[in-house]
Every structure is written in structure tokens, then in C-alpha cells.
Amino acid sequence: MQSLDIISVNLWQIVISLVNLLLLFLILKKFLFKPVKKVLEQRQSQLDAQYASADRAEALADEHRKEWEEKLSTANAEADAILQSAAENAKYRGEKLIAEAQDRADGIIRAAQTEAELERKKAADGIKREIVEVSGALTEKMLEREINTEDHRALIDSFIEEIGDGNE
């Protein structure tokens, strides 16, 4: 079996070696880099999708939070309004009650006044009559005789009338 010289150049061997390297390049490209890169890309896209969905979820949560905060603030305002209206209502009713009470008290006072007036008048009338009777009896005693009661009464009446008028 022979051997090549230690330095020997052979065109065909060079070509074969070149083709070998090209072949290995194609093999590595097709069977190593392509599948691995495909998997890497898939992983990347999956990762991207997950990130996107996480972002979406976050945005949704944010939206919800904002909504709730808004609702909460409006609820506060509503509660305030309700409280205010309740307070106003209470105030109004209280005032109304007070006014009614005042009215009624005024009425009572007026009624009492009129009654008192009536009583006073009644009492004055009573006194007049007493005076008439007393003066009649006095006059009878003074004159010591029976006088025409009718005449006297008229006389005294007019007299008392004058007195009463002067008193008033």
C-alpha cells in the first residue's frame, strides 16, 4: 500500500474537501441551526404573548381600580348629599314644628286673653248690678220710704253708666 507524499497537491481532493465543508455547512444549517432557532423563536413569541397578556391583565386591573375609585368617590359625594339633605329636612321640619308650636301658643294666649276680657266684663257687669242693688237699698234706707223702683233703677242705671264710662 502506498502513501502520498507529505506535501502533495491534488485538485480533486481539494474539490472534494471543499464540497465536504459545504455539505457540512448545509447539514448544520438545516439540522442544527434551523430547528434550534425555530424553538428559540417559538419560545420568544410565547414569551412575548405572555408579556402582552400580562400587560393586558394589568391594564384591565388598572381600569377596574379606577372605576372602583370613581365609584367610591361618587358614593362619598352621594352620602354627603344625602346627609346634607337629611340635615336640611330635619332643620326645616324642626322650624316648622317650632312655628306650629308658636302659633298654637299664640292661639292659646289669645284665647286666654279673650276669656280674661270676658271674665273681666262679666265681673264688671256683676259689680254694676251689685252697686245698683246696694245703692237702691241705700237710697231706700236713706229716704226711708218705698220709692218707685222702676224710676230709681233707671236713674241709677244712667248714673252708673256715667261712672263706668268715666272709669273706662
Added chain:
Amino acid sequence: MRSKSRRLTAVDILLIILMILPFAIGILLKVLTAPPSEGISITGARVYFTIPMPIQDLPITEAQVNSVLVLISIFALCLFMTRGLKVKADSKRQHAVEWIVEKVEGLVKDSMGDYFAGFAPFIAAIIALSALSSLSSLLGLYPPTSDLNVVAGWAVLVFALITYYKFKCGPLGYLKGLAEPVAFLTPMNIISEVATPVSMAFRHYGNVLSGTVVAALVAAGLQGLSAMVFGWLPGALGDFPFLQIGIPAVLSIYFDVFSGCLQAYIFAMLTMMYVSGGFPAEDYEKRKEKKQARKNKQNNIHKENLEVN
């Protein structure tokens, strides 16, 4: 059970066998055709048979056979590594193969730029073929990289790539590049163009071959030394080369493992450097823009014509 996915399937085992089988065949071929030992003989690759071809006969040598065997082995390794890839990686195999791919792509992008990102498989092919070819000498095979023809083929391919990318800016640009920086240096430039693949081929081939030569010389020398030192021992003990134990192994670590891997790396680095360095990226960009602008202009004119009509 998760371990089910990690267990080797029949196909995996087949692929592993396919990885190892080429080397076994190589060793078998070598053993079957080994000539009787005749002391130190430093020759080129052994010729199995010769095919008559035009221009030059084609001898099928150990180097050719071994490099094809390495090729088959790498193919099987590829298939084995990329089996059962999942989007959610859960096997060491997938982590390893992803690491390799990402490392090579990172290396290529770092030293060549993004434009040459497609070179990653080519660089990986150079490194794998060169390193495994050199390392096959550990198995006692004739390393294909110590045959000038094998490495010269790769260098010619790299030279073609370099020239192709230099021509990307048009033949005029290429010719102008040859006359730089001054016109009378043109012959020098042409020589340096041709010197690139020659130097690459000889560097790689010489390094690996020198390892083999030094290893053979050291082995022979140690045999002689051993005979001198232990020759007084009686019988077969006196003939036994004691000094050949251990010392060649240390040399082998340097010449076969370290030098082989280093030369693969150097060859790949030089390829990247020359291809990306020879490519006039800026001129190419300008040219492309100009072309685009011209195209746009033409389109606009066309549109205007249409509108006018």
C-alpha cells in the same frame, strides 16, 4: 414520570451508534491496511485506491475517508442533539444545543456584524470539522487536517467567499481596491489576495502535521533512549520501551487536543476576519441607498406619467 422524556429511545441509541460507528470503521480500515512497522516513517496519507480522473488521478486516501467519516459523525451528532426539542426546554441535551447555537451566533455577530449573521452555520461547520478532524488523531486515525489537500479545499472556499463579498460593490470597486493605497502596489495586493488562502491552508495543515511528526520523532527517540538505559535488563524486558509510557501522552495533549482545537478556532476566526474585513460595508450601504433612490425616482416618474395620462 418525567424521567420518561429523559430516557434514551431506540432512535437515540441508533444515532449514538451512528456517531461512534464512523470512527470505528476508520480504525478498522487503518488496522486492516496497516503495513508492517518499519521504524520511523513520516509520510502523507495512505492511499486506499486511485480513481482515474481527467487532469489528475484521484487517490482515495485515508484523509479523504476520515474526513467523510467525521462528517457523518457530526451529522449523527446534530440529529441526536436536536431530537425532541421543546419550547419549554427540560433536557440537558436541549440546553447544550441551545448554548452551542447561541454561542456561535454571538461569536459570529460580534466579530462579523449583523449583516453576516447567516455565517453562523458555516463557522460552526469549520470549527466542528476542523476540531473533530484534528482530534480524530487521538483515536490513532490519520487526522484529515494534516493533509494539505483537505485544508486547502476549505481555504479555497473561504477565498471564494472573501472575493464574493469584495465583489458585492461591483467589479470596479474590487479593481480599485487592488490599486490602493498607490497604484504601483497593485502586484503586492494581488499577491496578498492569493496569499490569504495559501497561508490559511499551510498554517492549519502545518500545525497539525508538525504535531504528528514531532510525536513520531519523540516516540522513536524514546525507544532508542529506552534501549540505551534499560538495555542491560534480561530478555524481553530489555527490549521493552519503558520511556514510551506516559511521555507521548503529555505531548499528545498539547499537539492533538490543544493545537487541534486552537487551529480550528484560528481558522474560523481568520475566516470571519477576512470575509467581514474585505467586505466594504459602508460603500455597499451607499450603493444600496443609491440604487433604492434611483428605483424610487423611477417609480415616481412612472406614477407621474400615469397621473398625467
